[in-house]
Amino acid sequence: MPTYTLSAPLTAELEIRKSRFIAHAVPVADRTAAMAELQRLRDAHPSATHVCWALLAGGQSGMSDDGEPSGTAGRPILEVLRHHDLDGVLAAVVRYYGGVKLGAGGLVRAYADAIATALRDAPRVERIALTTLAIAIPYPDEARVRHWIEQAHHSLQASVHDMEVQLTIRLPLNACDHARVALRDLTQGRAQFPETTG
DSSP states (O other): OOEEEESSOEEEEEEETTEEEEEEEEEOSSHHHHHHHHHHHHHHOTTOSEEEEEEEOTTOOEEEOTTSSTTSSHHHHHHHHHHTTBOSEEEEEEEEOOSOOOHHHHHHHHHHHHHHHHHTTOOEEEEOOEEEEEEEEOGGGHHHHHHHHHHTTOEEEEEEESSSEEEEEEEEGGGHHHHHHHHHHHTTTOOBOOOOOO
């Protein structure tokens, strides 16, 4: 099943019984980038009562109720991200308390509604797993292989010129097998593929 990320950061604001809920959904590469975004939000809202968040980023997921009753903020935000099949996204809701208690059910709804509002018409982009493919070829094949890389819209990560030419190609994981076959055909079987992963 494909997963998606956001093409750009999104924000939305709701007022619920005098409390302001400002939702932010931000595409991030990993947990480190997400924590930097959270710090930026905290710095931008020093008088906020809470900055609750959830992160889906492969194996680096997490959430925080940031002082709200347990399970009333981070988990509802996380569930909205999952519902949208998102990954590589930090969702954070900044709350300014307005003096009226919402109760646990009210908080769950408020946090979920805030982030859902931000994501309502979000332009999603499919998140494609990338890998690297190393190829070793004789010098006469280099120009042809470089041309193939360009035509296939992959990127050349590195090149080493030694006894032969070693190129490292960055490409979608699901294109790797096809690339090996195409490059063997292109070089009439001369291409070698030293094992790399990335």
